[in-house]
Amino acid sequence: MLDRSQFGVETLDSMLGGGLVAGSANIVEGAPGTGKTTLGxxxxxxxxxxxxxxxxxxxxxxxxxxxxxxxxxxxxxxxKYEEKGMLKIIFTNPDVVLDEIDEMGGKIESLIDELGIKRCLIDSLTHFEYEVDDENELREMEFDFISSLKRESLTSILLRENNNLLGQTSSLSQAPFIADSYIILRYVEIESAVSKAMLILKMRGSQHAKDIRRFQITEGGFEISEKFIGQDGILSGSPMPSAADAFMKAFVKAG
Ligand SMILES: Nc1ncnc2c1ncn2[C@@H]1O[C@H](COP(=O)(O)OP(=O)(O)OP(=O)(O)O)[C@@H](O)[C@H]1O
Ligand SMILES: [Mg+2]
Incomplete structure (x- = not known):
């Protein structure tokens, strides 16, 4: 059994086969306001x-x-957590991190020694993408950065912004390929209202749920609810009644 690093959000952990794999690098991607920072x-x-x-x-x-x-x-x-030595927040600029990536690695390493850090949130990886315009340079940088987190056995969550409110993503970044898991948060339009949907697209070395779930941000944080029933095309952002559903309707009407 792989060691797990749980979110402490019951439905999500069970969708992940017990939680994120301890020591893995995980991407959470979504449009502005979908809840990336909240989940992280x-x-x-x-x-x-x-x-x-x-x-x-x-x-x-x-x-x-x-x-x-x-x-x-x-x-x-x-x-309060910072005062207790249970948390460290580094506010920085991507250009500083890029210039001092070795130094940053050193800083993170000493924090790990000092505080015994096990979990890490990068909010967000996309800021690097704004800094680097050469595709190869970006890939190398992301690879080095993600590898350095894994070398330290941190379970990390790397947030990525997706500027397409509905629909597909496009980017030079290879981060989703490098990372161990890839979770997508998305807005979907159903019957003239906007809901939020989440999906675990990949998870290396583990079983995971394949269904698309509705979620909301409540005062307690991330909350996952039911599957989207009778809707196809959720990932496109504009779902249609599923073929089975349409068939049933037509069949029942005809009957
Ligand atoms: N206490 C709360 N109760 C319910 N919803 C909240 C609360 N605080 C914030 N929200 C909602 O949570 C949503 C998600 O915010 P969050 O900052 O996590 O998104 P994000 O994906 O990180 O956005 P960005 O791309 O701008 O960084 C916001 O749309 C906000 O309306
Ligand atoms: Mg955010």
Missing amino acids: MQFIVNGIEKYHEPGLIVTFEEFPSQYYHDALNFGWDLK
């Missing part, structure tokens, strides 16, 4: 609260106070 923070906070695993957050968000404030909205007091 919840992984870190539950790591501390439920599993006594210290965490590290590296964020490129410009306003630290806003970050702490957003977390407090969910009742997550990040400052």
Whole structure:
């Protein structure tokens, strides 16, 4: 059995076959506001609260106070965890990280020694993509960065922005190929309303759920609910009633 690093969100952990694989690098991708940061923070906070695993957050968000404030909205007091030595948040710029990637590795290494960090959130990987315009350079950089997290046996979540609100993604980045798992958050339009859907697209070396689930962000954080029943094309962002459903309707009507 592989060691698991749980989210502490029951449905999600069971969809992942028990949780993320400990020591793996995992991508969570989604459009603005889908809940990437919330899910990532919840992984870190539950790591501390439920599993006594210290965490590290590296964020490129410009306003630290806003970050702490957003977390407090969910009742997550990040400052308190930092004071207790259970959490370290590094606010930085991608160009700084790129210039000092070796130094950054050194910094992360010493934090791991110092605090015993087991979990890590990178919010977000996309900031690197803005900095590097050469495809090969970007791939190499992402590969080195992700490898360095794995070398330290951290279970990491790397967030990625997807600017297409509905529908497919396009990017030079190879991160989804390099990472061990790939989770997608998405807006979907059903009957003139917008819902959120999540899907585990890949997970190396583990069984995982293949279904597309509805989720919402509540005051307690990430909450997964039922599958989308009778809808095809969820991933395209504009689902249609499924063939089976349409058949049933026609059949029942005809009957
Ligand atoms: N306390 C709360 N209760 C319910 N929903 C909330 C609460 N706080 C924030 N939200 C909602 O959670 C959603 C997700 O926010 P989050 O910052 O996690 O998304 P994100 O994917 O990281 O966005 P971005 O791409 O802008 O970084 C927001 O749309 C917001 O409306
Ligand atoms: Mg965010």
